[in-house]
Amino acid sequence: MRTHYSSELSANMDGEIVKVAGWVHSIRALGKLIFVILRDREGFIQIVVPKQKVGEDLFKKIKSLGVEDVISVKGKVVANEKAPNGFEILPLEVDVLNTAKRPLPLDPAEKVPAELDTRLENRFLDLRKPKIQAIFKIRHEMLKSVRNTFYEEGFIEVHTPKLVASCTEGGTELFPISYFEKEAFLSQSPQLYKQMLMATGLDRVFEIAPIFRAEEHNTRRHLNEAISIDVEMAFADDVEAIKMLEKVVHNAIKDVLKNREKELELLGVELELPKKFDKITYDEAIEIAKKKGVEIDWGEDLSREAEKAIGEEMGGFYFIVDWPSDIRPFYTMPKDDRYCKAFDLMYKDLELASGAQRIHLYDLLVENIKKKGLNPDAFTYYLEAFKYGMPPHAGWGLGAERFTMVLTGRENIRECALFPRDRHRLTP
Amino acid sequence: MRTHYSSELSANMDGEIVKVAGWVHSIRALGKLIFVILRDREGFIQIVVPKQKVGEDLFKKIKSLGVEDVISVKGKVVANEKAPNGFEILPLEVDVLNTAKRPLPLDPAEKVPAELDTRLENRFLDLRKPKIQAIFKIRHEMLKSVRNTFYEEGFIEVHTPKLVASCTEGGTELFPISYFEKEAFLSQSPQLYKQMLMATGLDRVFEIAPIFRAEEHNTRRHLNEAISIDVEMAFADDVEAIKMLEKVVHNAIKDVLKNREKELELLGVELELPKKFDKITYDEAIEIAKKKGVEIDWGEDLSREAEKAIGEEMGGFYFIVDWPSDIRPFYTMPKDDRYCKAFDLMYKDLELASGAQRIHLYDLLVENIKKKGLNPDAFTYYLEAFKYGMPPHAGWGLGAERFTMVLTGRENIRECALFPRDRHRLTP
Numbered sequence: 001m002r003t004h005y006s007s008e009l010s011a012n013m014d015g016e017i018v019k020v021a022g023w024v025h026s027i028r029a030l031g032k033l034i035f036v037i038l039r040d041r042e043g044f045i046q047i048v049v050p051k052q053k054v055g056e057d058l059f060k061k062i063k064s065l066g067v068e069d070v071i072s073v074k075g076k077v078v079a080n081e082k083a084p085n086g087f088e089i090l091p092l093e094v095d096v097l098n099t100a101k102r103p104l105p106l107d108p109a110e111k112v113p114a115e116l117d118t119r120l121e122n123r124f125l126d127l128r129k130p131k132i133q134a135i136f137k138i139r140h141e142m143l144k145s146v147r148n149t150f151y152e153e154g155f156i157e158v159h160t161p162k163l164v165a166s167c168t169e170g171g172t173e174l175f176p177i178s179y180f181e182k183e184a185f186l187s188q189s190p191q192l193y194k195q196m197l198m199a200t201g202l203d204r205v206f207e208i209a210p211i212f213r214a215e216e217h218n219t220r221r222h223l224n225e226a227i228s229i230d231v232e233m234a235f236a237d238d239v240e241a242i243k244m245l246e247k248v249v250h251n252a253i254k255d256v257l258k259n260r261e262k263e264l265e266l267l268g269v270e271l272e273l274p275k276k277f278d279k280i281t282y283d284e285a286i287e288i289a290k291k292k293g294v295e296i297d298w299g300e301d302l303s304r305e306a307e308k309a310i311g312e313e314m315g316g317f318y319f320i321v322d323w324p325s326d327i328r329p330f331y332t333m334p335k336d337d338r339y340c341k342a343f344d345l346m347y348k349d350l351e352l353a354s355g356a357q358r359i360h361l362y363d364l365l366v367e368n369i370k371k372k373g374l375n376p377d378a379f380t381y382y383l384e385a386f387k388y389g390m391p392p393h394a395g396w397g398l399g400a401e402r403f404t405m406v407l408t409g410r411e412n413i414r415e416c417a418l419f420p421r422d423r424h425r426l427t428p
Numbered sequence: 429m430r431t432h433y434s435s436e437l438s439a440n441m442d443g444e445i446v447k448v449a450g451w452v453h454s455i456r457a458l459g460k461l462i463f464v465i466l467r468d469r470e471g472f473i474q475i476v477v478p479k480q481k482v483g484e485d486l487f488k489k490i491k492s493l494g495v496e497d498v499i500s501v502k503g504k505v506v507a508n509e510k511a512p513n514g515f516e517i518l519p520l521e522v523d524v525l526n527t528a529k530r531p532l533p534l535d536p537a538e539k540v541p542a543e544l545d546t547r548l549e550n551r552f553l554d555l556r557k558p559k560i561q562a563i564f565k566i567r568h569e570m571l572k573s574v575r576n577t578f579y580e581e582g583f584i585e586v587h588t589p590k591l592v593a594s595c596t597e598g599g600t601e602l603f604p605i606s607y608f609e610k611e612a613f614l615s616q617s618p619q620l621y622k623q624m625l626m627a628t629g630l631d632r633v634f635e636i637a638p639i640f641r642a643e644e645h646n647t648r649r650h651l652n653e654a655i656s657i658d659v660e661m662a663f664a665d666d667v668e669a670i671k672m673l674e675k676v677v678h679n680a681i682k683d684v685l686k687n688r689e690k691e692l693e694l695l696g697v698e699l700e701l702p703k704k705f706d707k708i709t710y711d712e713a714i715e716i717a718k719k720k721g722v723e724i725d726w727g728e729d730l731s732r733e734a735e736k737a738i739g740e741e742m743g744g745f746y747f748i749v750d751w752p753s754d755i756r757p758f759y760t761m762p763k764d765d766r767y768c769k770a771f772d773l774m775y776k777d778l779e780l781a782s783g784a785q786r787i788h789l790y791d792l793l794v795e796n797i798k799k800k801g802l803n804p805d806a807f808t809y810y811l812e813a814f815k816y817g818m819p820p821h822a823g824w825g826l827g828a829e830r831f832t833m834v835l836t837g838r839e840n841i842r843e844c845a846l847f848p849r850d851r852h853r854l855t856p
Binding site: 001002021022023039040041068069070072097098099100101104105122123124125127128133136137139140143144147151154156157158159160161162163164165175176177178179180182184186193196197199200201202203209210212214216224225227235236360361381382384385387388389390391392400417418419421423426427428 | 429430433449450451467468469496497498500525526527528529532533550551552553555556561564565567568571572575579584585586587588589590591592593603604605606607608610612614621624625627628629630631637638640642644652653655663664788789809810812813815816817818819820828845846847849851854855856
């Protein structure tokens with residue numbers, strides 16, 4: 001049905017017979033001449049239809065086409081300076097592969113942007129807009145780049161279960177599920193599993209997979225189902241984990257800049273390769289927030305207001321390190337009696353990634369579980385892995401949709417998921 | 429904690445100071461000489477500890493080590509023809525990073541294989557065995573290769589939701605879940621979503637993600653949570669989908685053969701690059717089964733017995749094509765009034781992948797949904813995508829664990845998932 005994408009054609013191919021396929025983006029009849037703009041994934045092609053050249057039958061067939069009909073066109077490439085991209089197609093045969101009902105609930109050619117809710121409701125039409133497709137082409141490029149970095153750095157891809165028996169981190173925001181006779185939950189993070197894998201000798205693992213959080217919030221930065229890019233490294237500490245994260249982010253931006261220039265332009269994003277990743281401590285972050293008038297006490301987690309104040313001051317990518325142990329999960333390695341070896345990667349006011357060196361010592365881990373008011377009995381399988389030779393290890397999780405927000409300049413995370421799941425949206 | 433993996437060292441580095449880290453695989457004290465075999469992801473290293481050279485303190489420290497303790501060793505590479513791989517390490521410093529409780533519930537150095545249940549119960553120890561790790565290294569290689577083929581062939585990576593409002597294929601074997609006030613299900617396949625994406629112009633998409641099936645069976649070929657490699661291609665038919673599947677499988681085997689020779693040898697697998705993929709029709713398959721004494725009527729799905737008979741006759745990889753429409757899902761494109769454009773990829777008696785050209789015509793699709801006794805109202809969002817310009821399309825799903833079974837010569841699918849989920853197993 002197709003020999004070339006639109007982007008694979010050029011004026012140099014003048015005279016060649018090709019086959020293109022896609023959607024009727026627009027159709028304009030000027031008496032005995034019709035112009036059809038055909039849209040495919042890679043761009044647009046002008047089909048020029050002079051009645052006297054194509055004949056009565058084909059002219060009539062093309063004239064009857066409507067916008068968003070799906071066609072395949074066999075035709076001759078004709079160089080023409082006046083045509084977009086310097087060429088057009090003179091059709092020899094046209095196959096109407098499917099027709100589109102009209103009116104469309106959302107017009108892919110429309111210049112005025114529709115409301116996000118309308119767009120998500122009609123996502124299959126929304127995604128026909130080159131600008132919207134650009135988001136997912138950039139996301140694809142990012143994921144490809146991230147994996148390539150993992151391959152180069154000797155990571156092994158793993159898949160840990162999403163159906164789990166116990167609450168992964170002792171939190172309450174989990175989707176319960178009935179697993180035959182048993183109670184189960186949807187995994188909120190591969191955390192405990194990737195840590196258990198550190199006891200296996202697989203050494204460096206990564207997983208890119210969905211996580212599920214039954215959180216009630218309905219913000220522009222949260223999804224109830226999201227893709228998490230997870231890493232765990234044995235014989236490594238927080239400093240090495242941070243370095244790996246910097247490398248992954250750096251390479252992804254580099255690859256998007258290199259391979260998705262057109263898409264960045266469509267989105268109007270001026271992406272910059274970060275020269276360095278600043279690091280501030282939690283204490284410094286709190287001071288910045290306070291100076292900007294945010295009411296916050298030492299030991300509190302960063303409020304949205306505090307994040308905004310800190311983001312305003314710092315701009316771009318930066319790390320917040322040296323967090324108080326009390327506000328980080330039980331598996332975080334302490335640095336001293338107040339602080340721990342945790343870090344967050346921020347972009348302005350958006351938390352992109354979270355990580356730490358983990359506790360690898362059984363006794364300390366059990367103590368910390370209890371300190372958080374959790375019951376070690378709920379973590380039997382996890383704790384077993386710490387009894388028989390668990391190496392020091394560190395890791396992080398990077399949100400794929402949030403990273404995509406940064407790369408594509410989107411303000412709402414729903415724009416960066418094909419079919420987002422939020423407090424109210426479970427369809428399409 | 430480490431400068432080199434075991435595999436990165438050699439006799440050529442004689443005299444160099446390096447740092448290695450891993451587990452004490454074995455320790456043997458012969459009076460004033462100790463031999464420690466250190467195990468890391470890439471292999472084994474001999475640490476030789478002559479009391480007179482390393483000094484009293486270090487000798488004592490090393491002598492007190494037990495199997496599966498985690499250590500980091502700074503030492504000198506010493507070429508020695510008698511040592512395994514022609515070199516050993518003379519230690520200068522040893523850090524004991526963690527100790528192992530003894531006895532171990534499962535001994536990674538044990539030659540006698542434990543029962544699968546015991547192994548899965550202690551998976552973190554089971555995975556320390558090089559032979560077991562080899563399965564997941566090969567799985568990693570396969571996934572990497574599969575993605576590379578997709579990149580080369582112009583596919584875009586997508587992530588479709590695993591929390592869905594309606595039954596994806598009208599089946600009953602779904603895990604129900606409560607999504608805030610709403611009823612939801614875990615997706616049994618990205619089928620309907622990847623088809624909807626064909627209406628977007630993304631053109632060729634792939635997804636590698638978990639699928640969830642609440643099936644009661646407890647066989648050696650089924651998991652209740654598995655990883656599916658899914659593909660959908662617009663402007664393509666079943667023949668092109670089959671070709672793409674052949675390419676993906678061929679490249680994966682080629683890459684595993686090229687890059688995982690050591691692992692294949694460990695597993696004792698003689699993997700062969702398929703020269704061609706035979707194709708038989710469903711009718712021919714039924715005839716083969718009948719000839720071998722299996723009781724089966726035309727129009728029935730292949731029983732386990734029939735699969736075994738056909739697999740015995742065919743061997744290796746082959747396709748079964750031209751299935752009766754009645755036993756394939758509603759979205760399968762008919763070929764005529766009895767047969768449809770569906771195919772299965774088999775390896776001996778194991779179904780690896782299933783695919784088809786899909787119906788892209790709204791009216792035919794609605795008719796087929798009704799014919800299967802399903803209610804089109806349950807497919808509103810899905811059907812919308814067929815009204816406004818859906819191109820012809822085809823695709824398939826390939827089971828990652830089943831493909832890994834073939835690549836690693838395993839008979840039980842549980843061996844090919846790190847933490848398998850089956851009828852009775854929800855932990856670890």
